[in-house]
Amino acid sequence: MIVFSADELRDTATAIFRAAGADPEPTDILVTHLIDANLAGHDSHGILRIPSYIRLIKSGKIQPNARPSIIRETPVSALVDGGWTFGQVSARYGTEVAIEKAKAQGVAVVGVVRCNHIGRLGTYSTLAANHGVAAMVTVGGLGKSVAPFGGKRGALGTNPFSFGFPAARHADLMIDFATSAIAGGKVMVARAKHEPVPPGCLLDRDGNPTTDPNHYFAGGMLLPFGGHKGSALSVLSVLLSRVLVGADDYADAAGASATFILAIDAGLFRDRSKVEAETDRVIDQIKDVPPADGFAEVLVPGEPEVRSAERRRKEGIRVAEDTWAEIVDAARSVGLTLERRVSAS
Numbered sequence: 313m314i315v316f317s318a319d320e321l322r323d324t325a326t327a328i329f330r331a332a333g334a335d336p337e338p339t340d341i342l343v344t345h346l347i348d349a350n351l352a353g354h355d356s357h358g359i360l361r362i363p364s365y366i367r368l369i370k371s372g373k374i375q376p377n378a379r380p381s382i383i384r385e386t387p388v389s390a391l392v393d394g395g396w397t398f399g400q401v402s403a404r405y406g407t408e409v410a411i412e413k414a415k416a417q418g419v420a421v422v423g424v425v426r427c428n429h430i431g432r433l434g435t436y437s438t439l440a441a442n443h444g445v446a447a448m449v450t451v452g453g454l455g456k457s458v459a460p461f462g463g464k465r466g467a468l469g470t471n472p473f474s475f476g477f478p479a480a481r482h483a484d485l486m487i488d489f490a491t492s493a494i495a496g497g498k499v500m501v502a503r504a505k506h507e508p509v510p511p512g513c514l515l516d517r518d519g520n521p522t523t524d525p526n527h528y529f530a531g532g533m534l535l536p537f538g539g540h541k542g543s544a545l546s547v548l549s550v551l552l553s554r555v556l557v558g559a560d561d562y563a564d565a566a567g568a569s570a571t572f573i574l575a576i577d578a579g580l581f582r583d584r585s586k587v588e589a590e591t592d593r594v595i596d597q598i599k600d601v602p603p604a605d606g607f608a609e610v611l612v613p614g615e616p617e618v619r620s621a622e623r624r625r626k627e628g629i630r631v632a633e634d635t636w637a638e639i640v641d642a643a644r645s646v647g648l649t650l651e652r653r654v655s656a657s
């Protein structure tokens with residue numbers, strides 16, 4: 313593993329995307345997202361993604377300087393055309409629209425179409441919660457990466473959900489997970505580290521259980537988390553973000569990260585400060601539970617990410633050699649030469 317500071321990675325990622333032709337503003341939104349994902353402990357959605365995003369820019373699937381816009385709207389809804397810029401730019405724009413409308417009307421729903429991979433969903437739900445807005449974000453796909461419960465062929469995407477909820481004393485609550493047993497990006501991380509994935513997560517192309525991450529990239533598929541319940545949530549994600557929003561009505565829709573955002577002003581039913589104070593009490597009550605055997609303490613959702621960010625700001629971010637080698641190659645493909653750093657451990 314090679315250890316970098318967040319600033320080193322930020323400067324490197326910025327140089328690569330600028331060299332690939334991205335303007336400063338979308339580059340800043342994207343790179344901030346990637347580094348925040350690494351800091352939060354979700355390496356699956358951090359700088360690991362640079363090579364694939366560079367390939368997508370080169371093939372024209374990511375149009376880095378396109379601007380998202382609103383196609384149609386009502387006071388409580390908006391349909392956003394992501395314009396095929398970085399998905400992080402499109403989803404952030406959609407979230408900002410949802411926050412503004414929820415602040416004005418109490419509730420808002422936003423769909424984002426023609427949208428590339430949006431990265432770590434917790435970024436958007438946290439942005440809303442930080443503005444006093446409770447939010448749910450989901451991305452639904454009918455890809456081949458996840459088998460529905462009981463099946464041995466992929467028919468669903470990893471279809472993540474994230475929820476953000478404002479607190480007062482505590483950090484805002486942030487719930488954020490794929491509906492597959494592990495996120496697809498975590499399989500990429502395991503492959504880069506030459507490690508197995510946990511049992512019960514992955515099937516090979518013939519539907520046999522495996523822990524070898526390479527099978528995922530050779531026609532294999534993930535299983536839903538929680539059996540039929542995770543599978544059901546995954547279907548809900550498709551219904552909200554693809555069917556309701558109409559993401560497939562667009563001729564060039566293939567591969568789009570259809571996104572659905574629900575935003576509710578925390579002051580809708582009663583004083584926002586009462587809601588936030590009561591969220592604190594819920595958190596206190598959960599954290600007050602004595603830890604079970606094998607656990608040091610009970611954490612609330614969002615806490616591991618906050619702690620990881622604190623730790624990694626001090627200790628740096630560890631990057632697998634294979635990941636760094638791919639980033640060096642991606643940089644070279646846009647005319648930049650990066651140092652081939654050596655392992656610290």
Ligand SMILES: NC(=O)c1ccc[n+]([C@@H]2O[C@H](COP(=O)([O-])OP(=O)(O)OC[C@H]3O[C@@H](n4cnc5c(N)ncnc54)[C@H](O)[C@@H]3O)[C@@H](O)[C@H]2O)c1
Pocket residue numbers: 354356357429430431432433434451470471472473474486487488489490491493494495496497498569610611612613614615616617
């Ligand atoms: N853009 C996409 O299409 C896409 C698809 C899939 C996943 N993702 C992203 O991948 C990331 C990782 O997803 P994942 O399924 O691997 O998440 P995960 O299994 O790591 O679960 C993360 C969630 O569980 C909470 N959590 C973790 N440990 C906890 C503990 N001990 N106690 C209490 N809560 C705890 C975290 O705070 C967070 O809310 C997410 O950010 C997700 O948005 C994105």
